[in-house]
Amino acid sequence: MNVILIDDETSIREGLKILLSEEDMTIIGEAASIKEGISLIDERKPELVFLDIQLEDGNSFSLLEQLTFRDFKLVFITAYNQYAIKAFKYNALDYLLKPIDPEELHETLLRIKKQEEKNAMEAQLKRVQENKQLQNLTINTTQRMHILPIEEIMYGQADQGYSTFFMKNGKKVVATKPLKEYAALLPEEVFIRVHQSYLVNQRYIKSYDREGILYLSNEEKIPVSVRKRVAVKKRLSQR
Structure with a gap:
């Protein structure tokens, strides 16, 4: 500030x-x-x-x-x-x-x-509710506020009440809110909740195998939960 x-x-x-x-x-x-x-x-x-x-x-x-x-x-x-x-x-x-x-x-x-974090989350949620497309996701870490371009977020991972966002440039940002709160903000047509612990930007999905593993463009592997596999497969087939 x-x-x-x-x-x-x-x-x-x-x-x-x-x-x-x-x-x-x-x-x-x-x-x-x-x-x-x-x-x-x-x-x-x-x-x-x-x-x-x-x-x-x-x-x-x-x-x-x-x-x-x-x-x-x-x-x-x-x-x-x-x-x-x-x-x-x-x-x-x-x-x-x-x-x-x-x-x-x-x-x-x-x-x-x-209070700043709460205000930022409320502002983003209001934009989503008004059907306005978010270009950036504003998050707070324990040190500072970050503005993340949505198109550069590869995936988010839940970790005991925190969330880690993995970026296209290889950086990762640890947020102080649970992943489910960010899932409510990010556009559903872009991000897929493939697991309780993972929210993935489908633009970076390269392939999906029969064992329930997503392969991203940077060669990272993301597990898909059993109950999410049918929905994920259907979603990817529509791309």
Whole structure:
């Protein structure tokens, strides 16, 4: 996520930069005053802002009221806990007291990432329900969000509540959701559920033998479950 830091204490900003670099966050700007902060947010349009409540030129609630761009997530950082109730009236996701505890920061970012993942899945499902063809599949790993071109996904494999997607270029991406959730999103005319543990892009199927094995264009072998064999054979005959 693209992040802006607004705090009039250099040491706080430097500490946050170190902690956020370990969380796969990209700092796209920092400011120490209300005036600088307004210009920075409106110009760079961040996804997440860490905002000190008491800045060198006043209270940062006035900063929020003067912004043109408001489509970002907000986390307040402050040395004064008396502002907590007012902070949440501005739809803040969290309120961190100085000095910032790394564990508390990590928990805050984890909640933000989970919400982003949920939003992405809901948006994709909505598009499918509206019969709009997905071009890309957005997934989250434990580290970051990935946008996978659907036509380059060779197959997905289930693994104890996780999913691994194997790509045309040889890379694999481990997602934090079960395969059945992605199966509901991917186009049925392209992907075949050949096994409880496998979802295959039929464009990469080279052959299918009598033993119930699919051979992909990269020579990988995918098993077809007994109860899926008739349906898979019929589907492949229609290609």
